[in-house]
Amino acid sequence: MLVMPKFEYVAPADVREASRLLLEADGKGFLLGGGTDLLVSVKQRVIVPSLVVSSRRLDELKGIRHVEGEGLYVGPATRLHQLYESPVVRATYPLIALAASVVGGNLHQHMGTVGGNLCLDTRCWYYNQTKFWRESYGLCFKQGGDACYVARGGQLCVAAYQGDTAAAFAAMQARLTIAGPRGDRQAPLTDLYSGDGKTPFTLRPGEIIAQVFVPEPTQPWKVFYKKYRQRGTIDFPLAAVAGALLLAADGRRCLDARVVLTGVHTQPVVAERAIAILKGNELTEEIIQEAGAAAAKQAHPAKTTHDTPQHRKRMIAVLVQEGIREVLGQPASPSAA
Ligand SMILES: Cc1cc2nc3c(=O)[nH]c(=O)nc-3n(C[C@H](O)[C@H](O)[C@H](O)COP(=O)(O)OP(=O)(O)OC[C@H]3O[C@@H](n4cnc5c(N)ncnc54)[C@H](O)[C@@H]3O)c2cc1C
Ligand code: SF4
Known part of the structure; x- marks a missing residue:
């Protein structure tokens, strides 16, 4: 059983006071929202706080x-x-x-x-583990060590x-x-x-x-959020896409587009290349395919989880294409996954 380490817990009623307390904790203080990420990491000793500042009364x-x-x-x-x-x-x-x-x-x-x-903290197989597991493997960059087990020879953490x-x-x-x-x-x-x-x-x-x-959106954007995860619930995105399209009156030409990827890099990625392909064009099957491929090129998943980076990249293309087809009212492609 993983038990909580000891730390001080406060619940101030003022944001400025919360901020001051966090500053004084000198990197060892953490704001607590719902705790569904932070407290798991604290139990695993991935994070060892001296102070937890609750947002409960803020x-x-x-x-x-x-x-x-x-x-x-x-x-x-x-x-x-x-x-x-x-x-x-x-x-x-x-x-x-x-x-x-x-x-x-x-x-x-x-x-x-x-x-x-x-x-939400970045995630990796070699990081989101118990202290016992991590120490037996050897600490990586994100834990203050001097190696990355995912991007071997690299200098940056790619969680x-x-x-x-x-x-x-x-x-x-x-x-x-x-x-x-x-x-x-x-x-x-x-x-x-x-x-x-x-x-x-x-x-x-x-x-x-x-x-x-x-x-507030001033135009009638059509939106989609497509998420690939191991199970239909409880799981983090292995690849996901948020999309918004502004269509002309004919319902086919794309006047403007927004496409943002998550789960496939150290940060959310604005898929500029896919956006450039969609904007101003009629959304033919060819353009949809091109946009998906362009978005996949901007995804940089690393081997931080059980699925391969290649498959997660491929899934970005699939999700973008499926999202656009959904907005256009077209049936999902049978070759989707
Ligand atoms: C089994 C499991 C499955 C999950 N699946 C998903 C998933 O599919 N998608 C997903 O997105 N997440 C997932 N999560 C992670 C988590 O549940 C969510 O991301 C959740 O929204 C985190 O919010 P929280 O309030 O619980 O964060 P907390 O755990 O309270 O905090 C997380 C971090 O945010 C910081 N923080 C909180 N509020 C602020 C603020 N106002 N300003 C600055 N920093 C702040 C905290 O200090 C901490 O570092 C999953 C977690 C588990 C355990
Ligand atoms: S990507 Fe590398 S440095 Fe970052 S948590 Fe994983 S193993 Fe550690």
């Missing part, structure tokens, strides 16, 4: 607010199920509702928070970012308000991710995501 980080004609304000301590249960999110921001509804299983969606999902909602929020061009010891700052959601699997977030010491803002 009411200013909770809730969903829609301002007509402006956008959606989501508190990071909002639970994931609240996203897909919200009528306004389902109606106006359906991509976000779709992605939230396939995170893990029902319990993860009821405990897990938006902030925790966006700040995968496998959060679901980040791709959807990024496709909706979400922006963050980040609260820190010296005040608030704003940043596009995509700037949250560093691209380094070892330290995957650009948050500075003591900083907390205080709000996620999604601008």
